[in-house]
Amino acid sequence: MNTRLLATAMAFALAAVPAAAQQKVKIGFLNTATGPQAAIGQDFRRSADLAVEHLGGKMGDLAIEMIYEDDGFKPDVGKQKTEKMIESDKVNFLTGYLWSNILLASYKPAIDSETYIISANAGPSQIAGEQCSPYFFSTSWQNDQTPMAMGEVLNQKGVKKLYVIAPNYPAGRDMVAGVKRTYKGEVIGEDMTKWPDQLDFAAELSKAKAAKADAIFTFFPGAHGVQFITQYAQAGLKDTVPLYTTYTIDALSLPLIKDLALGIPGTQFWVNDLPNEANKKFVGDFKKKYGTYPSFYGAQAYDAIMLIDSAVRAVKGDLKNKAAIGAALKKAEFNSVRGSYKYGNNNFPIQNFYLQTVVKDAEGMLTLKNEGAVLKDHQDTYAAKCPMK
Amino acid sequence: MRVTPRLVVYGLFMLALAMVPTLAQVLAEPFLVTLFTRMIILAVAAVSLNLILGYGGMVSFGHAVYLGIGGYTVGILAEHGTTNGFVQWPLAIGISALYATVVGAICLRTRGVYFIMITLAFAQLVYFVGVGLYAYGGDDGLTIYTRSDFAGLIRMSHKPSFYYLCFAILCIEILIIHRIVHSRFGLVIRASKSNDRRANAIGIPTFRYRLAAFVIAGSFCGLAGAMLATQADYISPAVMHWTRSGDLIVSVVLGGMGSLFGPAVGTIVFLLLEEVLSSLTEYWQLVFGPMLLLLVLFAKRGIDGLLPGGDRG
């Protein structure tokens, strides 16, 4: 639910409220609250709420006002909500943004209005490269990085022949390109599936089996990951052709995949059990409050709020001083749940990537376990194309 | 056109639309202009659909495709450095017309539910072409970094100016459709809606007329696509999704099929309803779904049918 009514025709009837003197920091959070992807949105928002709670509802002396908007998984709606938050709510920061297409649609109005936009998930290569901007920051990653880490893992495991199955949309293609960057063996087959309509992967799994691959690499986010792994297990491949994944198994999909996920490795910039204080507090309180483990989407949203907090406090609440805010954001001086990180020239994090695997915790609940860093202080490849220094 | 109470209501409605930028300034709510620009653009699309759906009885379930065709024409040209609006927009209309001619020639051979389904199938086809346009962003869509330029005549990036451009296009479109409907051509279209066989029997080759109407509707919607892409500085396959075609049909029926202003009113009411309901509850479709059902059952002629007086149009 929204914190206030939208400026619509209702505004005709209502007297206009003049922008009050700046007593609070307004954060616009674009989320996907309806439609098939709402489950991710729920985790995303819960984590942002938790961050606000941990901050006691304040950033320095300023009260936090969160404005949640739903993009309905449609780029043009997301763009319109972004403009509404900029023009009508006059937010100081924009964050959220789950999907590349919605971020790309919203990017120009945000940058043109010089509103800081902190993407807590989407990180398309255009924005990491040529179209980078001082008003954009990411608390996630660029698509290439995680599969590049997986490529290294495949080399270490001695996989000679790899079969690749991924959905045919830009992120899927980025994942495939990423793994090929570091994987040194031979890619013997590559199938791009129809997105998001295709839920049955029988044809692709049959081909992978017939090709006698050493391993399968895959990327299927959200509900598709559940389907893929279930069908992979049903096809009897789990004992013969090991599966390596990125963004396929997470805290949201684990309760659905259940034991079929045990032992399937993935790579990630953050894992539930990373041993730092901020993370212990985040994961512990999240689990206490909602009864489940947070997902990496949640970790990114939590970090986005904390990053904004660090900047607001650094400028002592002077939200007019945009240059100082930008400089403070760039320092990333806050306790990230992934451990400290630096920003590269394109304002994407330079960070570690870990190998994770699925295990059962003390209570028998499925969770992800960190198996050590694969890439350290890794910067994405598109940074070189970004003209910013 | 006789002056009826209904016409007065529509006149006031158009006047209110003309006042939006002024009102936005008075209320210090610049977002109103943004919001209403998008509504007016979608109204252009709905009014174009009304020509074939309302007057011609052709239930096209793939009308949103033209939004994509028009939008991608502008986007792809801009990507290659052609930002001249006098090239972009006519081309958007032309390609839409071409597509409508080819697809219409195939689809109009079928009738009734087959027509609904084949227009849907073609829409899906083009949707997947959009998803497969990997060079132009594929599913991620294409950001348009430079707006169309009409030799400096209109400040496209100035929001009120762009709003008035869109509003003027809507007015011209309504005027043209009025002329079409009341011409001999329009008579044939309407005759073929009520009884195509009889119209054919008395020697009118209705197929040609229906195809022409299909192409005109497609061209206007293609123009709306060019406008939408310009307003959003962005185009993606999502605007061509089949539910978007459904939204357009809902707008037309809500406003009143076969009424000149109805679809424009319908679009704006539909989008406002969506905004208001979705701001009240996350579960707004739980309310909206049954509302559609009630609309069909009890208010078949839409908002237009609820207005007082006068014959239609």
Added chain:
Amino acid sequence: MLLLIEQSLNGLQFGLLLFLLAAGLTLVFGIMDLVNLAHGSLYMMGAYFAATFITWTDSFVLGAVLALGAAFLLGVAIELVAVRTLYARDHLDHVLATFGLLLFFNELVRLVWGPAGRTIQLPGILNTSVELLPGLSYPTYRLVVILVGGLVAFGLYWLVARTRTGMRIRAGASDREMVGALGIDIRKLYTLVFGLGAVLAALAGIMAAPITTVSIGMGERILIVAFVVIVIGGIGSIRGAFVAALMVGMIDTVGRAFLPEILRGFMSVPAANTLAPALASMLVYILMALILFLRPQGLFPARSG
């Protein structure tokens, strides 16, 4: 060769699943002349019911049977409350009203079951694969889907062609006034047929659930393809739906499986990799446009005019 057989089985399985969904759709259309976009919602509801009942009863079969019963009741309820009033209306009204129902059910599911979706755990024995030929093993559950789909197809044929109810159904399809005049309660027959359609949709949903999981909007994705099937087959024709479902299932699967290799034969590998998935997703629609171009009434027109 083994791969070809395996892919054919995949196509057959997908085709039969499509048939289950399309049969209900075409039955309802053929008899009541109703375009039902909410058919996909019944598919979804069947799967959600099954997910819940299977958890309660701890038995796949029992849960599925209960879910079918629930779907029948739901279908009857929808017919009595909403759909009944639509028969006298035109197709546009059907599209709009059932579009409204579709939105309603999606939100209802989100409210009741939450946004996250469900999975249906198969009994261990079904979660493996069996060796059909030396070197060709195939998932057991998919064989079950093929079996069930085949049985239902046969059952429907028998019902429509050989039983008294079937006779009434056929009579109702060809001349509704006459059937009414002969003293058959046509309203009751319509309710029954709609309920039967709901059961078929739910059965498709339940059969698909262990493979594709249970989620909001699962119905819409497959519904469009089911519409393609009934249009290709000729709306109202069960036989047409069966033939068209198998055609679509095969073409979709075979296209996905072999198109990249075929294209690589006469173009560069990156170009083929770009074109193949796009082309594969369009094949079904191209097929439909082609068939309607040649035969505007579909392959087996159920009635003329």
